[in-house]
Amino acid sequence: MDFEIYYKFLLTLAIILLAARVGGEMAQRYLKQPPVLGELAAGMIISPFALGGLLHDPIVLNFAVIQGAFGLDSFSPLEIISQIAIVVLLFVAGVETDIKSFTRNILPGSAVAFGGVIFPFVLGFLATMLLGNQYGLAGWLFMGATLTATSVGVTVRLFLDMGRLQTKPGTIIVVAAVVDDIISIVVLSMVVSVAQTGSLGLPNAAKILVTSFAAWFVLLMIGMRGNRFISRYLLGPFRRSGTMPVVALLLGFLIAYLATRVNLHPVVGAYLAGLMFAATADREEILQMTRPIMLFLGPFFFAYLGMQVQVSSLWGALALGLTLLVAAIVGKMVGCYIPARLVGKLRNRGGMIVGVGMVPRGEVGLIVAGAGLLAGAISRELFGVAVAISIITTLITPTMLRPFLVKRSTRSLLPE
Amino acid sequence: MDFEIYYKFLLTLAIILLAARVGGEMAQRYLKQPPVLGELAAGMIISPFALGGLLHDPIVLNFAVIQGAFGLDSFSPLEIISQIAIVVLLFVAGVETDIKSFTRNILPGSAVAFGGVIFPFVLGFLATMLLGNQYGLAGWLFMGATLTATSVGVTVRLFLDMGRLQTKPGTIIVVAAVVDDIISIVVLSMVVSVAQTGSLGLPNAAKILVTSFAAWFVLLMIGMRGNRFISRYLLGPFRRSGTMPVVALLLGFLIAYLATRVNLHPVVGAYLAGLMFAATADREEILQMTRPIMLFLGPFFFAYLGMQVQVSSLWGALALGLTLLVAAIVGKMVGCYIPARLVGKLRNRGGMIVGVGMVPRGEVGLIVAGAGLLAGAISRELFGVAVAISIITTLITPTMLRPFLVKRSTRSLLPE
Numbered sequence A, B: 001m002d003f004e005i006y007y008k009f010l011l012t013l014a015i016i017l018l019a020a021r022v023g024g025e026m027a028q029r030y031l032k033q034p035p036v037l038g039e040l041a042a043g044m045i046i047s048p049f050a051l052g053g054l055l056h057d058p059i060v061l062n063f064a065v066i067q068g069a070f071g072l073d074s075f076s077p078l079e080i081i082s083q084i085a086i087v088v089l090l091f092v093a094g095v096e097t098d099i100k101s102f103t104r105n106i107l108p109g110s111a112v113a114f115g116g117v118i119f120p121f122v123l124g125f126l127a128t129m130l131l132g133n134q135y136g137l138a139g140w141l142f143m144g145a146t147l148t149a150t151s152v153g154v155t156v157r158l159f160l161d162m163g164r165l166q167t168k169p170g171t172i173i174v175v176a177a178v179v180d181d182i183i184s185i186v187v188l189s190m191v192v193s194v195a196q197t198g199s200l201g202l203p204n205a206a207k208i209l210v211t212s213f214a215a216w217f218v219l220l221m222i223g224m225r226g227n228r229f230i231s232r233y234l235l236g237p238f239r240r241s242g243t244m245p246v247v248a249l250l251l252g253f254l255i256a257y258l259a260t261r262v263n264l265h266p267v268v269g270a271y272l273a274g275l276m277f278a279a280t281a282d283r284e285e286i287l288q289m290t291r292p293i294m295l296f297l298g299p300f301f302f303a304y305l306g307m308q309v310q311v312s313s314l315w316g317a318l319a320l321g322l323t324l325l326v327a328a329i330v331g332k333m334v335g336c337y338i339p340a341r342l343v344g345k346l347r348n349r350g351g352m353i354v355g356v357g358m359v360p361r362g363e364v365g366l367i368v369a370g371a372g373l374l375a376g377a378i379s380r381e382l383f384g385v386a387v388a389i390s391i392i393t394t395l396i397t398p399t400m401l402r403p404f405l406v407k408r409s410t411r412s413l414l415p416e
Helices: A004-030 A035-046 A077-096 A099-104 A106-131 A133-148 A152-161 A168-197 A202-238 A244-261 A266-278 A283-307 A311-342 A348-357 A363-374 A380-409 B004-030 B035-046 B077-096 B099-104 B106-131 B133-148 B152-161 B168-197 B202-238 B244-261 B266-278 B283-307 B311-342 B348-357 B363-374 B380-409
Strands: none
Touching: A004 A035, A004 A077, A004 A283, A004 B077, A004 B202, A004 B244, A035 A152, A035 A283, A035 A380, A077 A152, A077 A244, A077 A266, A077 A283, A077 B004, A077 B077, A099 A106, A099 A168, A099 A266, A106 A133, A106 A168, A106 A311, A133 A168, A133 A311, A133 A363, A133 A380, A152 A168, A152 A266, A152 A283, A152 A348, A152 A380, A168 A202, A168 A266, A168 A311, A168 A348, A168 A363, A202 A244, A202 A266, A202 B004, A244 A266, A244 A283, A244 B004, A244 B283, A266 A283, A283 A380, A283 B244, A283 B283, A311 A348, A311 A380, A348 A380, A363 A380, B004 B035, B004 B077, B004 B283, B035 B152, B035 B283, B035 B380, B077 B152, B077 B244, B077 B266, B077 B283, B099 B106, B099 B168, B099 B266, B106 B133, B106 B168, B106 B311, B133 B168, B133 B311, B133 B363, B133 B380, B152 B168, B152 B266, B152 B283, B152 B348, B152 B380, B168 B202, B168 B266, B168 B311, B168 B348, B168 B363, B202 B244, B202 B266, B244 B266, B244 B283, B266 B283, B283 B380, B311 B348, B311 B380, B348 B380, B363 B380
């Protein structure tokens, strides 16, 4: 038992979280930007491809990829901590959600999600076909699918940082981001089936679509209808020892895992679990005790995301990359603006907030791109492009949002 | 990127922490025992050698040992989380410590630590020599060394659970457990040197002894003298955003790692870092925000400890195991009782509380035994015995302590 390796992970955790905190603080104080951007930038600076690489240590500020275990290509222990972090973050975001406003916005939110999937998919597919013809049908489909995702994590963090999670556009975005996640996973499964069989496995895709939405609906219903039961029988026994909020969070972890069993990303489960507890009388107490845990672990996810960017690898696919970036931004904005106006009945400004707010890609886009990489459908350069699009769309969103938010002090966004 | 493996770790985390919480709650409510015992027992029940083994999954409730990576025998990702958990726990324990009482008890605490090392070492050495003659000098020394450790983590948790961390016996025990850790590491390095070279490397051991104590002293002095500087320049910038306690905890992680660079266990660094902040005006705010993090993660360490017990492997070394168990208990009690009375000026009852309170072994004992296993000096059975001693000494301590604590309601322990 050589404990040195574990100690180095402790060090890595400390450095990543400290860098994220310093970056977040600097972004907020000196650049007037949401902390999440500073956390991403801090990750890029200490990444194995930048500062971390200079250390020449397999573990400290590196991913300590363990090859060949479990028949997997790679296994990064830091990924586990990153998953824990995002689950805590989305759980707390769920608990903070105004549940009435959430249910009221399910229809416009779903419409925004569908629009935000279709436009970027078509644009991404066409751009890759024109500029990356060598990748073939599977490659074109994969890059299209990569652009469909909206990062629930990043989006929620942005609106949380700006104190706008509770506004109508904020709620529509959260609903849309959660629904978007389901659709993206369905698109991914269709694309994988094309890459493997050469043809579109429509029955299989339909099956995933139905089970995903059914699971989503069931979780939501349990939360809505069963919250009194949950509060009394699941949380009740732990109230006297003061550990009730911890148990709620742990149930969130369990539900996050269960969501993955029906092909949803764990953050969807974590968010829905949070929503479930938001409907109980224990909401305030849960928030009070889980928020410190989120403040401690949450930044890890974003710094770790930043750490994955290898800036130097992007030059090889610069033209296609820039085109895809434009497709990602324009596709999402147009695809979300239209339903936000038509179905969500928002004015121009509210529609733009939704359109721009949906732009950040994130974990789901990376999952899709990673699957494409594994299937051999896209190159390592294109994978780098997908990561860069995740980062850049996140970096520019707050700045793009600003023109639509300036009048905040004189006029609330709520009635829009 | 097959995310399934990461999802299974999420599930494992959730099950372990939920089992620990349920176990802790049951121990407290129905058995009137400290929660830590329930957490240990829960770990034993869900361990890979019990319930977890029935799942036949390499990850879920198993250690997912990754062989051969980094030239190490094994690498368990859960061990990282367990290390994070114990660092958070000891950091919070440090912040909670009454710093004046701590410094006042350094002399009696150190005397208790030395007594608590010498007696169990001699008894353990003799017992292994008589009943396990086949292991040779290195084996006898290793088992002696295994018995010297006192678990800072378990001891602090026990006294925290019983609300007695702030009493005089409580403080002496914490000081002694921290000093004990340093001595145990020195003993380990001597024993390893015997196993490797066949002779006692006294100059090397002296070097470790001096650097360890020097580092310990320096950390303590920085905390005592520099806390105003720390408070203003290190924590100050993060006060406005409300993340100051998180930064304090992260500095604790950094110091925990630095402690390992001078051969101390990270928990010693984490505890000293906590002490450092206990001396600042930010103490209350730090406690308020880090306690939820401790309540969330802390139980993982103890459940994980319980998961490592393979009950069935113990029968092969039953006679030697029982003898070593008696040596571990009697040696620690006698070795600590005498200096607690003579140097600590405690009465009989206070002396017994210190003697019994020092009995729990734990992480350091396991490190020593693990090193012995790697060096081939002890068998897998004897390693199992060392783990069992860790658990059993922890399990029986609260019950053994009870006769000396009964009068609590009528009379405070503080003046003893």
